[in-house]
Amino acid sequence: MxxxxxxxxxxxxxxxxxxxxxxxxxxxxxxxxxxxxxxxxxxxxxxxxxxxxxxxxxxxxxxxxxxxxxxxxxxxxxxxxxxxxxxxxxxxxxxxxxxxxxxxxxxxxxxxxxxxxxxxxxxxxxxxxxxxxxxxxxxxxxxxxxxxxxxxxxxxxxxxxxxxxxxxxxxxxxxxxxxxxxxxxxxxxxxxxxxxxxxxxxxxxxxxxxxxxxxxxxINEPKKTRPRQDLRNIKLNEQQLEQITTALRTELRDFEENTKQLETQDKYNYMENAIKTQIKLIADTKMMQREYYQQPL
Known part of the structure; x- marks a missing residue:
């Protein structure tokens, strides 16, 4: 309708x-x-x-x-x-x-x-x-x-x-x-x-x-989609880079074992997704902090 x-x-x-x-x-x-x-x-x-x-x-x-x-x-x-x-x-x-x-x-x-x-x-x-x-x-x-x-x-x-x-x-x-x-x-x-x-x-x-x-x-107002973040434009400080490094060490500790059955391209995709996931987690944390501090007291 x-x-x-x-x-x-x-x-x-x-x-x-x-x-x-x-x-x-x-x-x-x-x-x-x-x-x-x-x-x-x-x-x-x-x-x-x-x-x-x-x-x-x-x-x-x-x-x-x-x-x-x-x-x-x-x-x-x-x-x-x-x-x-x-x-x-x-x-x-x-x-x-x-x-x-x-x-x-x-x-x-x-x-x-x-x-x-x-x-x-x-x-x-x-x-x-x-x-x-x-x-x-x-x-x-x-x-x-x-x-x-x-x-x-x-x-x-x-x-x-x-x-x-x-x-x-x-x-x-x-x-x-x-x-x-x-x-x-x-x-x-x-x-x-x-x-x-x-x-x-x-x-x-x-x-x-x-x-x-x-x-x-x-008939109903369309839902507004949250704009996608461009991870290439996210600026990280030294502390955040260290957090990502530590998280990736943990995430990729068993990389060889988890990917030994995969083709080369699939191994690349596995690693790329792991990196993007960690960057996005940091970016979302930054966004939440910014929204919190912008709230009126």
């Missing part, structure tokens, strides 16, 4: 929460028929909702405590100004977005919505924010430059690019005449390793030229 996140844009007036038989609708909008954002929460998931925060008709935040995760998730729904908007409008939007993230979001973060820009192919130095599966090789648009800069500064990965899909299925916007497709809706996160899939849903009975986009989050 996985959590599914959908991009949702609404165009209704005012701010409200409406309960329906199967879902909960939160929406905020100020300009009739033009702007607005919101969230649809299934009834069985509304118990996990902590709060809705309406920033503007272009930005809304949902904070949730998901089962299987220790810390809260923040989902920021946005509707960016178009490419034709003036620079003041665009800059104000991203300034408001950055302030909203700093003030109202938690450690686990998703930013999603209609970004109204094309990011094109991944460039050098963008591996942290873009995967290898771009929708098109079109030139990155003006808004696309701002989108990727925002992702870099916020340390967010664009999930659209992380999973291999049929290129024909990746477009998120279709022109009214059906001849032009673009990818301008994105889902970003600072926890990309927690997600298992991204999908553009082609068929959805709703009056819009945007396609619904969906990502899937693992």
């Amino acid at each position: 996985e959590h599914n996140w959908f991009e949702r844009e609404v165009r209704r007036m005012g701010e409200s929460i409406t309960c329906y038989p199967d879902f909960l609708l939160y929406q905020i909008g100020e300009t009739q028929g033009q702007y607005g954002v919101g969230f649809i929460i299934k009834q069985h998931s509304k118990q996990y909702v902590k709060e809705f925060i309406g920033i503007s008709e272009r930005i809304a935040i949902l904070n949730m405590k998901l089962p299987g995760y220790k810390k809260l998730w923040s989902i920021v729904q946005i509707y960016s100004p178009t490419e034709q908007s003036n620079s003041v409008t665009i800059n104000n939007f991203y300034q408001n977005l950055n302030e909203a993230i700093q003030k109202h979001t938690h450690e686990n973060l998703i930013v999603m919505g209609d970004f109204n820009g094309q990011i094109g192919a991944r460039r050098s130095g963008e591996n942290a924010i873009l995967g290898q599966f771009s929708y098109s090789n079109k030139t990155r648009s003006k808004n696309g430059e701002i989108i990727t800069n925002f992702a870099l500064e916020s340390k967010l990965t664009i999930l659209n690019t992380m999973f291999k899909k049929n290129r024909k299925s990746m477009g998120t916007w279709i022109s009214p005449d059906g001849k032009t497709k673009n990818e301008i809706d994105f889902i970003m996160t600072n926890r990309n390793s927690y997600f298992t899939n991204f999908t553009v849903i082609k068929r959805f009975n709703f009056n819009t030229n945007h396609r619904l986009i969906r990502t899937e989050l693992q």
